[in-house]
Amino acid sequence: MSGWQQNLIIAPILIPLLAGAILLFFDERQRVVKAMISVVSCLALVAIAVSLFRLASYGPERFEGVYMLGNWPAPFGIVLVVDRLSALMLVLASILAVPTLVYALARWHAAGAHFHSLFQFLLMGLNGAFLTGDLFNLFVFFEVMLAASYGLLMHGSGPMRVKAGLHYIAVNLAAALCFLIGVSAIYGSAGTLNMADLAVRIGEIEGDRRMLLEAGAAILGIVFLIKAGMWPLNFWLPAAYSAATAPVAGIFAIMSKVGIYVILRLSLLVFGQGESAGLGLNVLLYGGMATVAFGTIGVLASQALGRLASYSVLVSSGTLLAVLGLNNGMVTAGALFYMVSSTLTIAAFFLLIELVERGQDAGASVLAVTMEAYGDADEEEQEVEVGVTMPATIAVLGVCFAACGILLSGLPPLSGFVAKFTMLTGMIGSGVSADAPIPASVWWIVALLILSGLAALISMTRAGIRTFWASMEGTVPRVLVMEMAPVLLLIAMTLALTVQAGPVMRYMEETVSGLQQPATYIDAVINARRVGVEEPGGPEGGGGI
Amino acid sequence: MNIMDHAVDLPVWAALLVSFFLVVGSGLTLIGTIGFSRLPSFYERIHAPTLGTSWGTGGIVMASMIFFTVLATRPVIHEILIGIFVTVTTPVTLMLLARAALHRDRAEGNPDVLAEVSPDEPKRGPALGE
Amino acid sequence: MVLVLLVCLPFLGSLAAIMLLRTDSRVLAARMAGAVTFLCLVLTAAVYPAVRSGGKLRLDIEWLPQFGLNFTLRMDGFAWLFAMLIAGIGCLVVLYARYYMSEEDPVPRFFSFLLAFMGSMLGIVLSGNIILLSVFWELTSIFSFLLISYWHNNATARDGARMALTITGIGGFCLLAGLLVLGHIVGSYDLDVVLGAGDQIKAHPLYLTALVLILIGALTKSAQVPFHFWLPNAMAAPTPVSAYLHSATMVKAGVFLLVRFWPALSGTYEWFMLVGIAGTCTLLLGAYFAMFQQDLKGLLAYSTISHLGLITTLLSLGSPLAAVAAIFHMMNHATFKASLFMAAGIIDHETGTRDMRRLSGLYRYLPITGTLAMVASAAMAGVPLLNGFISKEMFFAEAVETHADSMLDRMLPYIATLAGAFSVVYSLRFIHTVFFGPAPLDLPKPKPHEPPHWMRFPVEFLVLACLVVGIIPGLSIGPFLHSAVLSVLGDRTPEYSLAIWHGINTPLIMSMIALAGGVLLYILLKDYLARCDDGPPLFRHLAGQRIFERVLVTVSWKWARWMESRFGTRNLQPQLRLIAAAGLLAGVVPLYMAGFTPAPVAFSGVDPIFAAIWCIGAFCALAAAYQAKYHRLAALVLLGGAGITTCITFVWLSAPDLAITQLVVEIVTTVLLLLGLRWLPKRYEKVDNSVTLAARGRRFRDFLLAVSCGFGMFLLSYAIMKQPVPDAIASYFLEKAYTEGGGRNVVNVILVDFRGFDTMGEIVVLAIVALTVFALLRRFRPAADSIEKPEQQRIQAAYDDERPERSAGDTVRDYLLVPSVIMQWMFPVIVTFAIYLFMRGHDLPGGGFAGGVTMAIAFLLQYLAGGVRWAEDRLRILPLRWMGFGLLVAPLTGMGAWLFGYPFLTSHSQYLDVPFIGKVPMASALMFDLGVFSLVVGATVLILIALAHQSIRTHRVRNLDAPKAEEA
Amino acid sequence: MSQTILAVSLTFAQVCLAIAMALAALRMSRGPRAQDRVLALDTLYVNSMLLLMVFGIRTGKDIYFEASLVIGMLGFVATVALAKFLMRGEVIE
Amino acid sequence: MELVLAIGIGIMTGSGVWLLLRPRTYQVIIGLSLLSYAVNLFIFAVGGVKSNAAPLLGEGVDTSTLTDPVPHALVLTAIVIGFATTALFLVVLLAARGLTGTDHVDGREQPK
Amino acid sequence: MLPYPLLSASLVIMWLALNGFTLGHLILGCIVAVFASWGMASLRPAKPRLRKWYLLPKLVGIVLYDIVRSNVAVASIILGGHRRQFKSGFITVPLDVESPMALAVLAVVVTSTPGTAWLEYNSLNRTVLIHVLDLVDEAEWQTLIKGRYEALLMEIFE
């Protein structure tokens, strides 16, 4: 490994880390400086993620996407791996970060201490989880991400957030313990922590050790299912996501996707072939379906927009899980598209909700009451009246809301439709040969997908009518351009996804075909060359400089 | 006990000395703890563990020092730090705890406990029972 | 290119219109919309030569080619005819709306939606890819929603729009699924391919599935029974919208689809039955309902339903002639129904009501409009010399002649005649009630008069069309119809003639019966109709709308809420229970499925002392679990016992590093929990021991779960420990730690070098937590019962107060006088020890983390000894600086390797030979560890001190509250 | 010879200390008062420290020494905090 | 040794899980602490347990006789993270108690 | 530079005891000790004035001896608990020393000696409450503490 391109791989982790650390040296009152550091970091992340995305799309022949930390060879040291999938996730995370951060700058970043540091660390955790090729290191980055998310969830304090935070933390601590048990059971039975090495070794493990390995993997799987929000392990999610401040909920949209990412990664890399192939696919399939059903119910049952959005997260996760459970390349490619689209959608929706509800008297007064009762008057920064009443505010909000509704229910012309269409085509459409019988489970998924879309449609119209036409009479919410622009940007991205569906889907298909050939990944990791070392074995005196 | 292979080179006198200190140290500690579990009142129990923290620790520290010094044929004295720190810190614990107990007993009006001495009644006062 | 322009122009126009934010730009918006629609009309007309006699225009733009979804536009004769209809009537509607819409309405928005809707509709008819078709299909649903709800302050409009969207949305989703199945059968979504694969489709086992799904789509859109009820409710829309949506476009989309897929799907028994039943029911019920409407637009709406039923019925027959009739009637219906809607709109506009019970004798005010309406109504009733007559004749003919042996088929002529009679009744009623009879009383707008000419012009034009087509069908519509029919039926195109007069035949007799019967029936019903409530007898209470809304509310709200609470929870305990159970299952099921047999339990080699220590540890753990509810301090102390057992285990089993770390963490954790304990409520054992049976049950279940989890972990850990240690990566570390990592303590070398990246992440976690704790505590408010000083302090303060010789705080001062001296003197000692632990980490047990925590304990001890004020008066720790420094040093050390061309965190280890001193280890890893040390100190101190500060903060809060309480 | 002598005395010492720990643990759970429990914890700490030192002699390695030293030097901090909590109801004022 | 350790891990897990399912926040935090002991020991145990074979390199130490250092490193990381999260959980439960007035995990007393 | 020379020296000795004696560690130990005593200085403790520090070993000797003696005494009380009756009790001892450092040393001495426990010091009337396990004669204990330890301490400090 060599060249500056190689060092780009670690940049998505280091940049937010350094930014977060530097931010600690500034006082809370130096808000502008803090905001600037944060924004610059996020923009740099976008640039780097996009470059990595381009590099990864060249394929492993032209870009060696393995970074050996400390120059230690693969199964021993920790490696970071950039392939199409991780590059995609990096891009998604970073382009989600910019609008949510900008949105937060309007008011929310001042609602508590250390918002920017926590935000940066969250990005660090996300990027690390996407990049790492090591199971335990994955745990560490999970914890980084989660720890930051705890802080961000409770950013702004208040009883709802703290209560939700308590549940969220308790659940995630239990999950973290499972994570540790799973990883160590895998280490105890396979003797390695490196994912690629594990994929190699799993073929050689026999008998009892294999069973223990599978037990460990299953326990590990529970963690990712909790994170992804699979029913019945997902009750924490609506409470947490709907309690968080808008920008935080916005960036949280990608957090449940981390679980999905890991499941996708591990199931195809380690459990893609061999004796343990397909471990737990049925759990994904039926669990995913149950999740979609539960999410759909929740979407219908939600009166508050925040909960509606949170349940949409579950629908999105459930869809992905169920669809991944089918283990069908074409569908998986569609699922990746869906993941990107739904993440952007949900983020946009969370951001939008706050603006919309700002116009509603009830919500506003509740907020005011909590602020008064629980805010710490003497230390709290004065709540600045932000936003001006623009004539077109309602119109723009309405258009955005409609766009979100269209996206959530999978109606054309936005990317939600393309996403559903691609998945459905792989399940029941022209992607399946006319002679191939379609199993019942697929029909169930199709039915659930359609019903969930319908539920979103019903709920969103209900909510939209209530907020825009029935109760917003006369009151125009004060909204800053700085808050509106991020929402518009996110929606514009879904529009771009629709227009560029062809190239994007081609990337997704290549991603999936890459995942389906784990040998490439494994070779890249195991045979990655150390700097300044001719042969494996190392020079005299150690890997010194 | 093949685990003691490293002690092959230890002279018998040293072994005896080490054993002596070990037995004394651990024995005193045990006695102290027995006292701790058998003595009837807290103020009596508070004395018992000091057997362990004084010569209980001292004995084992000595044993360890002798053992490693003889074995390594150079003075190994870092164990003495343990002795010093235990000696210095145990009183802190005991004082604070005993005083806490005293406070509680007084607050509860326990008649067995000596009240705080006021200048006008220099010796034994009645229990703080109000 | 023309095709793209046709589809895109309306959308561009729509965008442009919405940009006209100023609502007073009414005329401008209308002009632009008019221009756009007219341009579309001209463009469509211009391409006629290309589609004449079976020609086709086609344009392919790649969109998602690998999934068979392309932006394919395709225009054949049928599409052309429809496009003409859409653009033509669109033009007229725009013109009409220019006058219809009032000053207060935000008109640009209206035209924007209308244009977008028109674009979507054009998209449907021009789609050459069936998925693209469904895209535009859904767009029409969305824009029709916006159009119907245009007057959104009106609750009826909102409800109607929502219902329309829900029904057509459901249909749209089904249609998409059906089209996907169609694609699955055919292997392509290209319309031409699909249309060419009719036999293959009909033979496929999924034919019925596809058919049903597609039919749901088509029938919902066309408002066919039983999905018809949305249409009347959509009448809350502005009349131009109704005129457009419910004559030429929206509802026609459904029958358009049936015609479009007619070659591919029709001709089977299933098709006949499904489409036929829906069609005939709609035909009859629609007409029946229409008779009893009191709302003008409601009447027209139900008549629309009925006429669409007619078209559907025609299509169900599967005969080519019937298809011709269907296409023809689509055109005819569009013309007369659009004109009728506009006429109704004029009446509404002029009189302020649409209620037929209030309208009467308007002919004297609106003679021209009245005449026009009469002609259009006659067309609707199927009176000869008008276009409606011809297509109805064709329908009667087909009803008689087609035979697909079934009950339905035998009944069809009678149904057709009856429906014909009904249509005569409602047409007659429309005219008679509104225009004849006495002058109207108490109209909302008392002086109705003829509208401006250009508002009436569309009606005139359409009525003219009715007449022209009705009188000279072959010359007017003939060629265009023929090219449309040709493009649908291809070589199955039958011989047909559009003549008015075919001699006296069965259809003519049927027509006569219907006309006569209709007139008779109207005379009979007249008086009843003038008084009755809105809605048909028998079915008045069976309002589809109400049923739908009730079902929707029940399913989507009541059931959903019930199920949400049934299958979800907002409580923590069930969630944790589920996680524990899931973890247990995940661990057990794979083992059970694979037939795992645990290794036999071996008692040999058990060190009795070790076993004894674990007895103590287990005892402590159990006792802690038992005591945690009421005896918190006891639980904490017992937890310490379990901790020390863990620590001894680490030592016993060769992990001195772990033991040290565990110990220091243990100490800090204890202090931490104690700091927290002060803010928790007092809990007394006696208070709540009335345990219900249910609670006992829950406890027993939890107990079982806990025991199972414990047993599971026992099995798992025993099994793994008993496995021969696999050829792990460990040997590499053991071999390279010294030679390449430059340290003898392999664990530490792993931590700061081999896996230093983990450590970096770990310190970030610590930093994050510290920041979060800090942020959270800044807003901390203790509960009411914790605000007060602890009981002990109050007693001691009171004691000090009581004695004259004592002053406040004497007790605590004396209490700490002697201990604090020792605690202070321990400070430098512990600091030295912390540095020692840090320095030697690389070679022997210790390291940055243990050193850092030890350092933090040194600080903590001073807080314990002297209190917050005393300590902070002397030690200015600035934890954030320590943290920031640590967080920078660790990665910067790692980045140092870049300077030499090595990857991040590559360590540099060397023993520097310093004179007199000897070899000094100079690993860059030490620098990294310094970062760890610094961060750990900062974070630990920050957490502890932030918590400790709450005590003095609440004193301040208490002081602030005190005056308030006095005032109150 | 020395091995035997040491083996016997080490075993004796370990048994004594283990019993001592057990007694302390019993007191810890029995109480009756909080200060008994805290004192028991402190005793348990000290006994563990001694046990670890004996273990060090038994293995002949002084790498376990730090663990004992940590207990000896820092173990009292937890007890101090507990005691202060009992006395003042608050650890840091 | 394995047996003793495994039983110990089992008992700590059982106690921890029991407490984790209790309604009071303090019980939960003690449960989490017990569970993290159990899990740390489990991680530690998977490398195989050996007495007197600490992974410290010295002159003439046969590396093959030493224990697997990897789990040790993992446990160290786990201890740190466990400490951090315990601290956080504590503060959050205090904040929740302050805001809701109860120490029930759901922020309100459950009906019996 | 060196606010507490004796402390610094002790820390250097501690450092060397921990690390073993090498020149490098001597230097490093000195650096650490200086650093640590600066830390101590920042706490601003009441600075002890050691007058006759050479008497310290004497004190240590006496105390060690007493501890041995009382170890035996207390052990016999515990082991013979049922056979031998003993009576424990509180005694109040008026003290003359005032230096907190000296008081601390006295407390350490009293508490380290099994059989006596330092309970509370009253700074107002300068008395200390001591609990004695085997209290036969109160006055004897008072003279023991005052005469045997306090006098020596008064000599050493101030």
Ligand code: NA
């Ligand atoms: Na007083």
Ligand code: NA
């Ligand atoms: Na004593």
